[in-house]
Amino acid sequence: MNAKIPNPENPGKKIVLLPGDGIGAEVTAEAELLMTGLAREYNVTLDVQTELIGGVAMDETGEPLPEKTLAACRQADAIILGAVGGPQWADPNADKRPEQGLLQLRKELGLYANLRPVRLHPKLANASPLKPEYLEGVDLMVVRELTGGSYFGEKQEGDEFASDACTYTREEIERVVIRAADIARERCGMLTMIDKANVLATSRLWRKVTADVMTELFPDVRYEFMLVDAAAMYIVSNPARFDVIVTENMFGDILTDEASMLVGSMGMLPSASLGAGKLGLYEPIHGSAPDIVGQGIANPFGMLASVGMMFDYSLGMKEAARRIELVIWNCISNGECTPDLGGTLTTAAAGAAVRKRMGEYYLSRVAYG
Numbered sequence: 113m114n115a116k117i118p119n120p121e122n123p124g125k126k127i128v129l130l131p132g133d134g135i136g137a138e139v140t141a142e143a144e145l146l147m148t149g150l151a152r153e154y155n156v157t158l159d160v161q162t163e164l165i166g167g168v169a170m171d172e173t174g175e176p177l178p179e180k181t182l183a184a185c186r187q188a189d190a191i192i193l194g195a196v197g198g199p200q201w202a203d204p205n206a207d208k209r210p211e212q213g214l215l216q217l218r219k220e221l222g223l224y225a226n227l228r229p230v231r232l233h234p235k236l237a238n239a240s241p242l243k244p245e246y247l248e249g250v251d252l253m254v255v256r257e258l259t260g261g262s263y264f265g266e267k268q269e270g271d272e273f274a275s276d277a278c279t280y281t282r283e284e285i286e287r288v289v290i291r292a293a294d295i296a297r298e299r300c301g302m303l304t305m306i307d308k309a310n311v312l313a314t315s316r317l318w319r320k321v322t323a324d325v326m327t328e329l330f331p332d333v334r335y336e337f338m339l340v341d342a343a344a345m346y347i348v349s350n351p352a353r354f355d356v357i358v359t360e361n362m363f364g365d366i367l368t369d370e371a372s373m374l375v376g377s378m379g380m381l382p383s384a385s386l387g388a389g390k391l392g393l394y395e396p397i398h399g400s401a402p403d404i405v406g407q408g409i410a411n412p413f414g415m416l417a418s419v420g421m422m423f424d425y426s427l428g429m430k431e432a433a434r435r436i437e438l439v440i441w442n443c444i445s446n447g448e449c450t451p452d453l454g455g456t457l458t459t460a461a462a463g464a465a466v467r468k469r470m471g472e473y474y475l476s477r478v479a480y481g
């Protein structure tokens with residue numbers, strides 16, 4: 113099979129690859145190899161176009177999200193992103209930052225729902241700092257609102273005063289709660305909305321809107337409200353109590369870094385950022401990891417699982433998506449993993465282990481070379 117032969121039943125898909133900064137380039141290299149192999153195997157033409165974002169884009173063009181990158185992303189079926197940011201661009205007096213590129217991309221494309229699944233492989237209970245008995249049955253999905261809240265409210269920035277307005281409209285809350293409740297309906301039928309309603313006006317609006325949505329559209333899905341400070345505690349004391357979490361932008365950011373340690377490493381969590389259509393942005397939740405960049409030890413599994421989510425949500429190839437998940441699971445079962453998980457493999461070797469197992473899964477070794 114050849115990736116270049118157009119399949120009349122599948123006219124081809126355009127993927128924009130955004131390696132970004134730090135270990136972003138190391139993990140996206142593995143993502144590209146995996147998706148190219150899968151495309152060959154399923155006879156789907158993938159047109160992969162690499163573009164600049166983040167600090168490397170600022171160095172080259174002056175902008176964290178160059179026009180050319182945004183234009184390519186608008187035309188794409190899916191976007192794969194590594195990470196942005198790093199100490200060389202972190203001057204608090206600078207007027208541009210790499211992270212602005214990612215935030216602008218999410219906003220411009222209307223990717224309001226960020227899905228971050230957290231599932232523990234039993235073998236990784238020892239890689240987590242928590243005692244194994246607290247981890248049994250950890251399998252949750254965090255749906256983080258991604259284009260609102262204090263990330264995008266009006267900002268004032270001076271040397272004596274600064275402010276970040278946190279705003280939400282009913283519509284912004286409604287659409288992400290609907291998405292999360294839909295997911296809960298397909299899972300264990302339980303939704304936890306996390307907020308700070310004892311202090312924040314926006315949180316009280318989240319409660320009203322969530323109650324309305326659940327009563328009107330999801331009478332069959334149970335739901336509860338939980339304050340974010342208590343939630344941070346329950347995530348480490350009783351993580352298995354959660355099924356689907358929905359929460360505003362900043363809380364979702366913080367709680368998912370915390371939740372990543374339930375499953376062993378920051379390098380494990382994938383994410384899908386979705387909007388109204390099929391276009392999605394797929395990235396691991398971790399950053400550019402300046403402390404390990406260039407060492408070849410970054411865990412690629414969160415990135416590769418994000419490729420799996422891309423096949424599922426944007427390309428409609430559910431079997432391919434499921435296989436990626438299973439194969440990563442098998443690699444972990446066999447100790448084929450990077451040092452953060454207690455293994456000895458390099459990033460490239462862990463990526464190669466995944467591709468080898470993909471090839472063995474069906475009789476399709478040719479595709480993965």
Ligand code: NAD
Nearest residue numbers: 195196197198378379397398399400401403404410411452
């Ligand atoms: P980080 O996520 O980059 O790193 C936190 C810790 O986790 C580090 O010890 C790192 O080595 C480890 N880690 C992260 N990914 C790993 C992987 N794949 N394998 C093994 N270990 C891994 O967070 P940070 O150090 O606070 O941030 C560094 C930069 O990344 C900052 O500029 C920040 O803004 C940016 N950032 C970007 C994204 C993104 O692009 N989506 C996400 C988070 C942080």
Ligand code: IPM
Nearest residue numbers: 196197211214215365397399
């Ligand atoms: C993430 C990151 C980003 C965020 C930063 C880099 C802007 O931490 O994707 O989790 O806060 O959303």
Ligand code: MN
Nearest residue numbers: 365366369397
């Ligand atoms: Mn984050």
